[in-house]
Amino acid sequence: MSNIQNKSDVILIGAGVMSATLGSLLKELAPEWEIKVFEKLANAGEESTNEWNNAGTGHSALCELNYTSEKSDGSIDISKAIKINEQFQVSRQFWSYLVNSNLIRNPQDFIKPIPHMSLVQGEKNVTFLKKRFKALSNNPLFQGMEFSDDHEKLTEWIPLIMEGRTLNEPIAATKIDSGTDVNFGALTRMLFEHLKSKNVEINYKHSVEDIKRTSDGLWELKVWNMDTGNIERHTAKFVFIGGGGGSLPLLQKTGIPESKHIGGFPVSGLFMVCNNPEVVAQHHAKVYGKAKVGAPPMSVPHLDTRYIDNKKTLLFGPFAGFSPKFLKTGSNFDLIGSVKTNNVLTMLAAGVKEMALTKYLIQQVMLSNEKRMEELREFIPNAQSEDWGIVVAGQRVQVIKDTEAGGKGTLQFGTEVISAADGSIAALLGASPGASTAVHVMLEVLEKCFPQHFEEWESKIIEMIPSYGVSLVENPELFQEIYTSTAQTLGLSEKELVYS
Numbered sequence: 154m155s156n157i158q159n160k161s162d163v164i165l166i167g168a169g170v171m172s173a174t175l176g177s178l179l180k181e182l183a184p185e186w187e188i189k190v191f192e193k194l195a196n197a198g199e200e201s202t203n204e205w206n207n208a209g210t211g212h213s214a215l216c217e218l219n220y221t222s223e224k225s226d227g228s229i230d231i232s233k234a235i236k237i238n239e240q241f242q243v244s245r246q247f248w249s250y251l252v253n254s255n256l257i258r259n260p261q262d263f264i265k266p267i268p269h270m271s272l273v274q275g276e277k278n279v280t281f282l283k284k285r286f287k288a289l290s291n292n293p294l295f296q297g298m299e300f301s302d303d304h305e306k307l308t309e310w311i312p313l314i315m316e317g318r319t320l321n322e323p324i325a326a327t328k329i330d331s332g333t334d335v336n337f338g339a340l341t342r343m344l345f346e347h348l349k350s351k352n353v354e355i356n357y358k359h360s361v362e363d364i365k366r367t368s369d370g371l372w373e374l375k376v377w378n379m380d381t382g383n384i385e386r387h388t389a390k391f392v393f394i395g396g397g398g399g400s401l402p403l404l405q406k407t408g409i410p411e412s413k414h415i416g417g418f419p420v421s422g423l424f425m426v427c428n429n430p431e432v433v434a435q436h437h438a439k440v441y442g443k444a445k446v447g448a449p450p451m452s453v454p455h456l457d458t459r460y461i462d463n464k465k466t467l468l469f470g471p472f473a474g475f476s477p478k479f480l481k482t483g484s485n486f487d488l489i490g491s492v493k494t495n496n497v498l499t500m501l502a503a504g505v506k507e508m509a510l511t512k513y514l515i516q517q518v519m520l521s522n523e524k525r526m527e528e529l530r531e532f533i534p535n536a537q538s539e540d541w542g543i544v545v546a547g548q549r550v551q552v553i554k555d556t557e558a559g560g561k562g563t564l565q566f567g568t569e570v571i572s573a574a575d576g577s578i579a580a581l582l583g584a585s586p587g588a589s590t591a592v593h594v595m596l597e598v599l600e601k602c603f604p605q606h607f608e609e610w611e612s613k614i615i616e617m618i619p620s621y622g623v624s625l626v627e628n629p630e631l632f633q634e635i636y637t638s639t640a641q642t643l644g645l646s647e648k649e650l651v652y653s
């Protein structure tokens with residue numbers, strides 16, 4: 154059965170953190186607009202956004218070494234670290250606005266303070282870390298960062314990691330207490346509860362099968378109601394494709410010129426999870442190492458204290474791998490189905506260029522549990538196999554496109570907003586730095602798609618995000634003010650929280 158439903162102003166496809174954020178921004182900026190959400194799963198935040206499917210790092214470049222590269226003259230480029238840190242401050246401000254306005258409650262249920270650390274071994278890496286520390290620690294955004302290559306100090310910071318190491322091994326770490334662990338699943342569920350209370354129609358178990366333009370310039374969605382088996386048709390003036398890994402196939406269905414010559418490369422992930430509470434209790438930090446040669450940036454190994462289901466836990470990984478699925482709940486035909494006549498050359502060029510990466514990912518999939526334990530023992534020398542299990546993480550679909558710098562079929566590791574020239578439809582592709590920068594990225598969607606409203610919206614945006622359009626690194630007083638007030642609102646005091 155098929156019937157045309159009433160048209161709405163906005164349709165959000167997918168109930169992950171991106172749609173949740175865009176819907177929440179729009180409800181403040183244009184409260185009268187009618188918004189509908191279609192999600193094929195039974196609940197919000199079940200794919201990459203779910204707390205077990207990502208690492209829950211509030212990415213602000215405090216510990217991720219891949220955001221600070223070494224230039225050919227040996228100096229450290231911190232521009233990307235500054236950009237990501239500023240973007241995370243945008244998220245902190247919006248979340249604080251929602252808490253202060255009583256639109257969401259109990260921020261401790263989705264964000265907690267946790268020291269962020271970088272850890273390296275070997276003389277060359279220790280020299281790199283020292284230089285990185287010097288470059289960042291004088292910058293207002295990274296104040297409070299400490300460096301140590303002293304075994305005693307490191308044992309105080311990371312006893313579990315230092316136990317069983319020889320004293321002559323060059324090893325060093327930086328530590329900064331202003332890091333966070335973010336439960337993006339919990340945040341997203343809260344945001345959808347808030348949206349529901351504001352009369353946003355949220356349709357779970359509704360899969361969007363097709364998108365096409367109508368003669369009067371609207372977008373019509375063909376939606377499969379998975380409970381009734383009916384096909385429904387819904388129209389909207391604006392559509393956001395927030396389908397995570399499922400965004401690329403939907404974008405391709407729109408047929409807009411901007412959707413052409415783009416491909417997707419899926420990367421799967423695994424975490425090791427510690428199920429021994431005695432071991433969990435001995436560690437309190439997110440500790441990021443250096444990616445192995447040939448490994449993609451998203452597979453940098455890290456040992457993370459996490460707070461999931463009100464319990465402190467320990468995750469190690471992610472181990473990247475190859476799977477042809479675009480979503481964890483996707484199909485083995487996703488990758489092949491995304492190859493179209495307009496992107497086949499781009500995809501083939503990427504296939505040739507990224508042979509080494511494909512080989513690396515296939516090797517990762519083949520790793521035995523004991524091999525994974527060996528990698529874990531580079532962090533925890535005394536780790537015992539019986540203390541650790543495996544959880545399957547979310548899928549990340551990296552964008553492949555033709556770029557001036559990289560040529561045909563270049564693999565991108567960031568996020569990309571693709572929108573129609575008239576701003577009537579936008580999709581988010583890619584997954585890094587990901588959920589941490591959701592507010593910044595969704596503001597980019599609004600800027601691209603609703604430029605005509607920005608004069609009217611600007612004062613509200615500044616009320617919600619006082620640093621909007623301002624460089625925080627160039628305005629350290631404003632940064633300090635924002636940092637202090639958001640820490641207070643979000644309960645980010647620096648002492649350890651006690652969990653049972």
Ligand SMILES: Cc1cc2nc3c(=O)[nH]c(=O)nc-3n(C[C@H](O)[C@H](O)[C@H](O)COP(=O)(O)OP(=O)(O)OC[C@H]3O[C@@H](n4cnc5c(N)ncnc54)[C@H](O)[C@@H]3O)c2cc1C
Nearest residue numbers: 167169170171193200202208210361396397399587588589
């Ligand atoms: C292993 C791993 C580690 C990560 N670590 C971090 C981290 O530490 N910090 C960080 O900030 N980010 C991290 N990320 C990235 C982050 O998880 C993602 O950027 C973010 O969750 C993406 O949110 P989303 O809303 O775009 O997608 P998703 O959360 O995947 O949501 C998309 C939704 O769309 C639905 N959908 C798809 N197709 C359709 C359709 N046709 N019809 C209806 N519904 C549809 C899906 O079911 C899903 O619910 C990590 C990701 C992975 C995989």
